[in-house]
Every structure is written in C-alpha cells, then in structure tokens.
Amino acid sequence: DVKVTQSSRYLVKRTGEKVFLECVQDMDHENMFWYRQDPGLGLRLIYFSYDVKMKEKGDIPEGYSVSREKKERFSLILESASTNQTSMYLCASSPGGNNQPQHFGDGTRLSIL
Amino acid sequence: QKEVEQNSGPLSVPEGAIASLNCTYSDRGSQSFFWYRQYSGKSPELIMFIYSNGDKEDGRFTAQLNKASQYVSLLIRDSQPSDSATYLCAVNRGGYSTLTFGKGTMLLVSP
Numbered sequence: 001d002v003k004v005t006q007s008s009r010y011l012v013k014r015t016g017e018k019v020f021l022e023c024v025q026d027m028d029h030e031n032m033f034w035y036r037q038d039p040g041l042g043l044r045l046i047y048f049s050y051d052v053k054m055k056e057k058g059d060i061p062e063g064y065s066v067s068r069e070k071k072e073r074f075s076l077i078l079e080s081a082s083t084n085q086t087s088m089y090l091c092a093s094s095p096g097g098n099n100q101p102q103h104f105g106d107g108t109r110l111s112i113l
Numbered sequence: 114q115k116e117v118e119q120n121s122g123p124l125s126v127p128e129g130a131i132a133s134l135n136c137t138y139s140d141r142g143s144q145s146f147f148w149y150r151q152y153s154g155k156s157p158e159l160i161m162f163i164y165s166n167g168d169k170e171d172g173r174f175t176a177q178l179n180k181a182s183q184y185v186s187l188l189i190r191d192s193q194p195s196d197s198a199t200y201l202c203a204v205n206r207g208g209y210s211t212l213t214f215g216k217g218t219m220l221l222v223s224p
Contacts, residue, residue, distance in 0.1 A: 031209050042216035043157075043201070050209040058211075090156055099145035099164065100210040102203075104156040 002027045004105035006091050012111045019078040021108050023091030030096030032074035034058075034066060036087040037107075043090065049074055050096070081112045115140040117204050119215035127223055132189040134218050136202030139183070146178055146185045147212065149201040157201055161187070192222045 007022035025032065033048040035058075045058030047066040055066050063085060067075045074093075078085055088109050092102040116139040126132045134148075145164050149157035163169045163176040163185065175188040185204075189196055199217040206213040 033211070040216070043214040045211065048209060048211060056209070094210040098208055098210055099205055101147055101159050101162050102210065102212060103159060104149075107156045 002029075002093070002103040004091055004093055004103055006089075006105040006108050008108050009106060010109050010111075012113060013078075013081050014113055015081060015083060017078075017081045017112075019081050019110070019112075021076040021078075021089055021091075021110070023074045023076070023093075023105055024072050025074075025093040025103075026072065027093065027095075027103075028071065029093035030071070031094045031100070031102075032068065033092040033094075033102060034064075034074065034076045035090045035092065036060070036085075037090055038087050046076065083112050086110060086112045115143075115204070115206050115213050117202055117213050117215040119200075119202050119218045121216060122219040123221045124218055125221045125223065126192050128192060128194060130192050130222075132192045132196065132220055132222070134187040134189075134200050134202075134220065136185045136187075136204075136215055137183055138185070138202075138204045138213075140204065140206070141180075141183060143180075143183075143204045143206075145205040146176070147203040148174075148176060148187045149203060149214075150196075151199045151201060151217065153198075160200075189220075192220075194222045194224050196220060197222050 094100040202215040203212040
C-alpha cells in the first residue's frame, strides 16, 4: 500500500513564524502535492512537484513556498505565518505521468495564533 | 477556471438502500475521474477511478461516466452506516496528474 506520512497531525504556531510542514512517501512516486482544506472551500492546490527540485504553483501559492530536495520528501513552507493560514494541510503523491490517482497523507491541522 | 460541481447534501438514505452521488464537470477535455471518501476529521481515501464511458464496478461501488453529458456518478449498493462520510469527486485538470476537486457530498446512512 502507498504510505504518505506527514510529520505532524496537529501544530500550533504564532503569527510571523516560519513554519515547515514535511511530507514523505515510500512508493517512489514522481508527483507530490500540497493542498489546504477549509470548510465551504474544499480542497485547494497550493503547489505541486513532478520531480526533484521541480515545482509548479497551484491555485493559491501566495504566502507559501515548497522544497523538494529528495524524491520521497516534499516540504511546504509558510514564510511568515498569518492567522488566515490556519487550516488543514494535506499532502498527496501519485505515480509519474498523467491521469494517475493521488494518495493522501493523514493531514496536518495547523493553527496560527 | 475548470469546475467540478457536487450537491453538498446531506444525502440521507436508509441502511441497505442504494446511494447515488453525482458530479458534473466543466472541462470537456477531462480524461480521468476519481472518487474519494473522507470521514470527518480524516484525509481523503481513494475509492475508485474511471477513464472510459460506461460503468466500472468494485464490490458495492459502481462508478458511472458519461463524457457527452460531462457527468460522473458513484453508486453505493447495500449502504451501511459506516458509509456515512463526505464523498469527493475529482477530475484531472492538466499534466502531472493534477486534480480539481468538488466540494463534496455528505452521505448519511441511517440504521
């Protein structure tokens, strides 16, 4: 089975902090994704990566950056956390190419105070 | 903006009934379609995917695709209370297996 592991289930940070969310997958998948999920807004794509060191912006990249130094690891960075970034963050991965299913980690519920 | 539309529900069905969940999408060029189940407080879990017009069955689940009508559905036969969850429809949006998700339909199965 595909295993996508997010480093924290719950995280509380303060406004202005730099926040790192980590995601690791064990299936040698080429594609990795970061989403946030908010009530009434659904899942929204922040960034994705299709190879090591390669990244593309999703629908809501403002205030975020990403890093993919190794194939199995994809990090989401909140450069200067703000209260409107309080959300559930979900990491997913899929095999390379198009039309492949994505598999999700357990999510990180992030609160910015 | 490519869109995926779902009725938010809740859709209430009695135990043992067939639950029918529907999804429409705006991009006529879409090629792959996915159904995810999400329990409250949990992450989405892949249930099924379908690429071709027609039906695809897996156990109690059947996915139906009609590309001409831009319509995809999920049928759950013999619904169980444990099927109570939010069901997300997702459609490919471009390269690298990126997806556009609908906002989900909440299903409630009563004993």
